[in-house]
Amino acid sequence: MQGSRLLSLSIRAYRLLLWLYPGEHRRVYGLSMTQLFRDQMHDAYGRGGVRGLAGVWARTLCDLAVTVPEEHARAATRGRWIRGSLYLLLAFALLSLTLWARRTPVHAALRTGKAVTAVAVSPDGRTIVAGTMFGGMHAWDASAAPQPYSFGQPDLSSIYSVAFSPDGRLLASGTPCGPLGCAQVWDASTGQLLRTIEEYSRGRQVIDRAGRAQVWDLPGDVWDVRFSPDGRTLALADTDGAIELVDVSSGQLVRALYGRSRASVGPAAFSPDGHALAASQDGLVLLWDVDSGNLVQELEGHTGRVSGIAFDPTGDTLASSGLDQTVRLWDVHTGRLLRRFDQDAYISSLAISPDGQLLASGDRENRIWVWRLVSGELLHIYRAHRWDPFDNGVLSLTFSLDGRTLVSGGEDGRVVLWDVPEE
Amino acid sequence: MAHANATPEEMIPLTPAVFHILLALADRDLHGYGIMKQVELDTHGKMQMGPGTLYGSIKRMLAAGLIEESDERPDSILDDERRRYYRLAGFGRKVLAAEMDRLSEALEVAGKKGLLDGPVPHTSEGGA
Numbered sequence: 361m362q363g364s365r366l367l368s369l370s371i372r373a374y375r376l377l378l379w380l381y382p383g384e385h386r387r388v389y390g391l392s393m394t395q396l397f398r399d400q401m402h403d404a405y406g407r408g409g410v411r412g413l414a415g416v417w418a419r420t421l422c423d424l425a426v427t428v429p430e431e432h433a434r435a436a437t438r439g440r441w442i443r444g445s446l447y448l449l450l451a452f453a454l455l456s457l458t459l460w461a462r463r464t465p466v467h468a469a470l471r472t473g474k475a476v477t478a479v480a481v482s483p484d485g486r487t488i489v490a491g492t493m494f495g496g497m498h499a500w501d502a503s504a505a506p507q508p509y510s511f512g513q514p515d516l517s518s519i520y521s522v523a524f525s526p527d528g529r530l531l532a533s534g535t536p537c538g539p540l541g542c543a544q545v546w547d548a549s550t551g552q553l554l555r556t557i558e559e560y561s562r563g564r565q566v567i568d569r570a571g572r573a574q575v576w577d578l579p580g581d582v583w584d585v586r587f588s589p590d591g592r593t594l595a596l597a598d599t600d601g602a603i604e605l606v607d608v609s610s611g612q613l614v615r616a617l618y619g620r621s622r623a624s625v626g627p628a629a630f631s632p633d634g635h636a637l638a639a640s641q642d643g644l645v646l647l648w649d650v651d652s653g654n655l656v657q658e659l660e661g662h663t664g665r666v667s668g669i670a671f672d673p674t675g676d677t678l679a680s681s682g683l684d685q686t687v688r689l690w691d692v693h694t695g696r697l698l699r700r701f702d703q704d705a706y707i708s709s710l711a712i713s714p715d716g717q718l719l720a721s722g723d724r725e726n727r728i729w730v731w732r733l734v735s736g737e738l739l740h741i742y743r744a745h746r747w748d749p750f751d752n753g754v755l756s757l758t759f760s761l762d763g764r765t766l767v768s769g770g771e772d773g774r775v776v777l778w779d780v781p782e783e
Numbered sequence: 784m785a786h787a788n789a790t791p792e793e794m795i796p797l798t799p800a801v802f803h804i805l806l807a808l809a810d811r812d813l814h815g816y817g818i819m820k821q822v823e824l825d826t827h828g829k830m831q832m833g834p835g836t837l838y839g840s841i842k843r844m845l846a847a848g849l850i851e852e853s854d855e856r857p858d859s860i861l862d863d864e865r866r867r868y869y870r871l872a873g874f875g876r877k878v879l880a881a882e883m884d885r886l887s888e889a890l891e892v893a894g895k896k897g898l899l900d901g902p903v904p905h906t907s908e909g910g911a
Contacts, residue, residue: 385838385842389838392815392838392866392867393834393835393838395815395866396816396834396838399816419833420833423832423833423834423835424833424835426835426836427835430839
């Protein structure tokens with residue numbers, strides 16, 4: 361909000377608060393008091409900006425708290441004094457509510473009715489898509505008052521992940537394998553199904569960490585889908601220990617990246633230059649060279665399942681979050697742990713802002729922690745999703761490409777749009 | 784605040800707000816914001832009055848005859864015409880003098896008891 365608008369809103373609010381004083385006092389001194397308040401506000405804004413305005417408000421509220429009852433008592437208007445006190449209490453309650461609302465800057469809360477496992481915002485910021493458990497896909501236009509529209513097909517009941525292509529024209533979804541394959545590619549503007557992708561890695565023989573030959577023979581559901589930064593390749597991280605790189609235009613398998621075991625792989629993330637891909641398996645964060653398919657780095661540290669992975673915009677740093685209640689920052693090139701953010705509940709989702717300044721992590725207790733990425737300073741803790749001890753909390757998080765909106769999906773079935781605080 | 788026909792001695796001690804408003808108006812007429820700024824300056828920012836405190840005090844000081852509204856407008860070219868200026872009334876000047884006497888006596892007692900050593904300057908020496 362601009363300073364001049366804050367100034368005029370403050371003066372209007374003060375004029376309203378003057379109604380707390382006895383009528384005669386207000387008639388004689390109301391104008392002078394408003395002038396004085398305005399002068400104070402202009403002066404404070406010139407010297408200290410918005411913080412200065414907050415200081416004047418703090419002093420003025422204390423001034424009101426003391427002088428409103430005093431003026432009523434002196435005016436011998438007992439009934440009005442009580443009424444004035446009640447008004448004052450109401451004013452304080454409203455002010456507290458306003459301050460609370462500013463502290464939790466919810467822009468909109470959208471309902472799906474089912475646990476929201478995945479959220480994505482189109483690159484132009486106009487569309488929000490959510491994937492749910494047993495509730496299919498939901499889409500909204502991202503206006504001031506988002507309107508829902510139908511997307512996907514009713515026979516897709518559970519969605520594990522959703523991702524927009526970098527040009528915003530396609531939307532990919534990862535699902536349990538079924539009649540529509542294990543992953544789907546949709547026209548993002550019409551919602552029309554363009555391609556279904558089957559499980560490719562079945563029947564492949566690979567050598568595991570212990571040197572034993574293993575054959576991939578079970579269908580693996582697709583946990584995570586990611587478009588490469590050039591939009592040509594889709595990475596599918598499956599529950600059967602592999603990541604398949606699929607050509608988006610032909611639907612053909614380009615390459616499979618194998619993990620250390622048959623355990624589920626995912627979540628996954630492409631580096632910004634598209635040459636590296638990171639994904640988790642068995643509490644490890646694995647890093648592959650996309651061009652050769654070689655596993656080049658194993659980042660060991662989490663003591664539980666890894667729930668979120670994200671590169672910073674430079675591609676030099678990788679963040680991972682886990683059920684061990686930590687977010688860890690890694691140097692991609694050396695594998696060194698750079699920083700550890702400790703939380704007090706297991707972390708179920710992670711996102712880094714497009715400018716690389718903020719890191720957001722959602723936890724099982726429905727809180728969203730916003731950290732300054734470089735310094736590790738905790739900036740905010742937000743709550744908006746309903747808390748249930750049996751829930752897994754904030755299951756999905758993503759920033760819009762312009763960095764102004766953070767979108768969270770919760771097990772409570774809601775998608776919440778947050779105004780990202782300006783620094 | 785005491786009635787308008789009270790003696791200066793009956794008006795003291797003054798509340799901090801009334802004392803500093805009288806002091807601010809001692810050498811010139813000021814409008815509300817001017818008084819507030821002068822008090823802030825005189826007290827090195829320790830006393831910051833809100834509109835309610837200032838105009839509540841002004842109302843009672845007008846009723847007690849300590850100050851009066853001024854017809855002269857020192858900053859009339861720059862100022863909003865609706866601003867009210869205030870000046871020290873004769874009675875107010877006497878009350879301020881009485882309060883200063885009281886404070887001087889208190890300072891004298893404090894000086895005799897060695898309480899003014901250190902950073903507090905002696906007023907009779909023209910300041911530190």
